[in-house]
Amino acid sequence: MLYSPINYQGNKSRIVDHLLAVLPQNVTSIHEIFCGSAVFSFASNVHNLFLNDINTHITDVVRYFQNNEADDIIDQADAIIAQYGLTNTFYEGKEPYPEKKHEGLSRYNKEAFNRLRNDYNTDKDIAKLFVLLIYGFNHYLRFNAKDEFNVPVGKVDFVKTLRDKTREYCQATKNREITITNYDFRRDELYRDVETSAIYYFDPPYLITQAPYNLFWTEKEEIDLLHIIDALNDSGYRFILSNVVESNGKHNDLLDRWMQQYNVKHIYRQYLNANYRKKNLGHADEVIITNF
Numbered sequence: 526m527l528y529s530p531i532n533y534q535g536n537k538s539r540i541v542d543h544l545l546a547v548l549p550q551n552v553t554s555i556h557e558i559f560c561g562s563a564v565f566s567f568a569s570n571v572h573n574l575f576l577n578d579i580n581t582h583i584t585d586v587v588r589y590f591q592n593n594e595a596d597d598i599i600d601q602a603d604a605i606i607a608q609y610g611l612t613n614t615f616y617e618g619k620e621p622y623p624e625k626k627h628e629g630l631s632r633y634n635k636e637a638f639n640r641l642r643n644d645y646n647t648d649k650d651i652a653k654l655f656v657l658l659i660y661g662f663n664h665y666l667r668f669n670a671k672d673e674f675n676v677p678v679g680k681v682d683f684v685k686t687l688r689d690k691t692r693e694y695c696q697a698t699k700n701r702e703i704t705i706t707n708y709d710f711r712r713d714e715l716y717r718d719v720e721t722s723a724i725y726y727f728d729p730p731y732l733i734t735q736a737p738y739n740l741f742w743t744e745k746e747e748i749d750l751l752h753i754i755d756a757l758n759d760s761g762y763r764f765i766l767s768n769v770v771e772s773n774g775k776h777n778d779l780l781d782r783w784m785q786q787y788n789v790k791h792i793y794r795q796y797l798n799a800n801y802r803k804k805n806l807g808h809a810d811e812v813i814i815t816n817f
């Protein structure tokens with residue numbers, strides 16, 4: 526199991542052990558086309574990683590971990606936390622900050638968080654972005670059309686578990702050969718001059734679930750992707766695709782029909798769907814599709 530401290534939406538920590546279980550031993554490189562925080566690649570012991578994501582902000586964060594030691598990342602975060610007067614209950618304890626129900630630490634941090642967010646949107650300092658991801662609502666990484674980070678304050682601060690995850694995730698980026706690109710998944714360069722001992726890993730936005738990056742994912746993108754994967758299969762490449770065929774009563778018929786030609790591992794999951802009015806049990810059918 527590998528967790529990242531930024532808990533990027535759609536990251537594969539929850540199913541990473543299932544993914545590692547299908548990863549063949551003799552793979553010489555992983556080409557992760559929708560890498561996000563690249564939890565699967567970093568959880569593997571494969572040395573050569575080719576990480577691609579259209580979103581430069583998430584790959585900047587990955588690079589920040591790759592190029593820095595965990596102690597320095599944590600020290601820099603603590604310095605920014607102190608500079609802006611954010612809570613730091615790891616050192617201060619929780620007593621000074623009695624929490625009202627559902628609010629967590631948000632009311633203590635709101636003003637300082639907004640100042641930090643304004644400053645980050647001016648200077649785009651990556652260490653500040655890391656602190657914003659820790660203190661931001663649900664650790665979301667979201668920018669508006671003007672390329673401004675626009676997530677509101679969240680409920681937690683830099684607690685021990687997030688410090689531990691920072692160390693663990695940072696360590697996982699070390700001693701690797703990593704190439705990062707920011708292409709659309711259809712770019713030829715991603716599929717050129719790749720040895721057949723490599724493996725492709727695809728974890729695209731999902732047609733039937735919600736995340737900020739899913740907004741731009743339509744049936745057209747889905748069909749283009751499935752064509753690319755079929756072509757890789759025809760050329761003798763191995764691939765892994767993770768996706769969701771059923772979630773919250775929605776079904777991805779297109780994917781369901783297409784995946785019948787390959788090997789499919791189902792991971793069924795139940796989760797509590799809670800809103801202010803009612804609570805009900807949702808279920809999801811997450812799939813890992815391979816051609817080997």
Ligand SMILES: C[S@@+](CC[C@H](N)C(=O)[O-])C[C@H]1O[C@@H](n2cnc3c(N)ncnc32)[C@H](O)[C@@H]1O
Nearest residue numbers: 535536537559561562563564579580709710728
């Ligand atoms: C489900 S997330 C991947 C999460 C990742 N597996 C992890 O562990 O964090 C899907 C990713 O696809 C990226 N994406 C969306 N559209 C894309 C496109 N057209 N080309 C390349 N990447 C894209 C998003 O920015 C997002 O990071």
